[in-house]
Amino acid sequence: MSTETELLDFFKALAEPKRLKIAGILAQGPCAVEELASLLELSEPTVSHHLAVLGRAGLVSARAEGHYSIYELRKDRLESLAERLLAKETLPAVAHDVDMQAYDRAVMRNFSGADGKLKALPAQRKKFEVILRHAATLFKPGKRYPEKEVNKILAALHEDTASLRRGLIEIQLMQRANGEYWLVS
């Protein structure tokens, strides 16, 4: 099971008032379904349902005793989940399948005209930087470009090559010296 569904099952299990209360009761000791139903003023099927959800998250386990099912809280599981929440790599892993370039592509799409050139340079800084990141990909790493050539390449995006050039320097995607420009490595 992926970290994502595991965490989701865990949070879902405890995100319901009655289930959280069941966990609170079981934290004080094992308990039968009938007893939980009585303590929570719920029907037994409802308690059974909640215990199944908690069980799927690994938070409780049952043992048969006579015709009782005695449920107990899996404190070890609770601890291991809480500790994973404290680990800094856990949450980012949840977003592993998110395409972090989707926003950039959407911005590029919005500002691109039919001819492949930009209809305009975005006024919003955030979006202008998306354009700049794209512009940077038009240059080869390591290679040095005279200003004239930089302009020629940037003109494929938009006639305002000066703004693009300045932006690339500002957010340190490129460097310049002696009239030459190159990508920051």
Added chain:
Amino acid sequence: MSTETELLDFFKALAEPKRLKIAGILAQGPCAVEELASLLELSEPTVSHHLAVLGRAGLVSARAEGHYSIYELRKDRLESLAERLLAKETLPAVAHDVDMQAYDRAVMRNFSGADGKLKALPAQRKKFEVILRHAATLFKPGKRYPEKEVNKILAALHEDTASLRRGLIEIQLMQRANGEYWLVS
């Protein structure tokens, strides 16, 4: 805010797939609403809604930047909640308002007849013990009772005083020596 509602808000906040994913994205760095909407393929109002839920749980905070709202994950808050989950007193506190005697009372009610005496002694051990706990309250702490008096007192509950007496000794609510009985203190 009580521990209970605080934990509930926390779990609810992260118990929804898209919100968990938002947390995963924000764990990698601050982000504007628009950008999140694009990354998650959701409308902006929907993202706004999710961020409000996360915000109410204290898990994200926003700062205005131009007309962007830049949201960031409150890692400190996440850590403090995870740590509380590890503390052994936290979960029991969630059930502080549960009347732990409710089950016992329900059992007593079920087995009591109109005359105040028990209709029968429960066959189920679990319930028999409820009766025994009640029976123990009929005796005064510290006082020593000869067997005859014990029987007289227990007879108010049920004629099978021998079973009651034996049960009280078995689960160590009472002790006996030299034909006298007394409550274990």
Added chain:
DNA sequence: AATATAATTAGATATATATCTAATTAATTA
């Protein structure tokens, strides 16, 4: 063997909420 009891499963219903569109607010740029 027959009856009683605790739990679970199945099926129905009501409530909570995730999501959208439209309208509004707040901030920026022309």
Added chain:
DNA sequence: TAATTAATTAGATATATATCTAATTATATT
């Protein structure tokens, strides 16, 4: 000042699920 843009709020709808009753299963007692 007018127009644009990001965010939020309001209102509507669809989906998920908490809860119940009834039926079924499994175990224990008579």
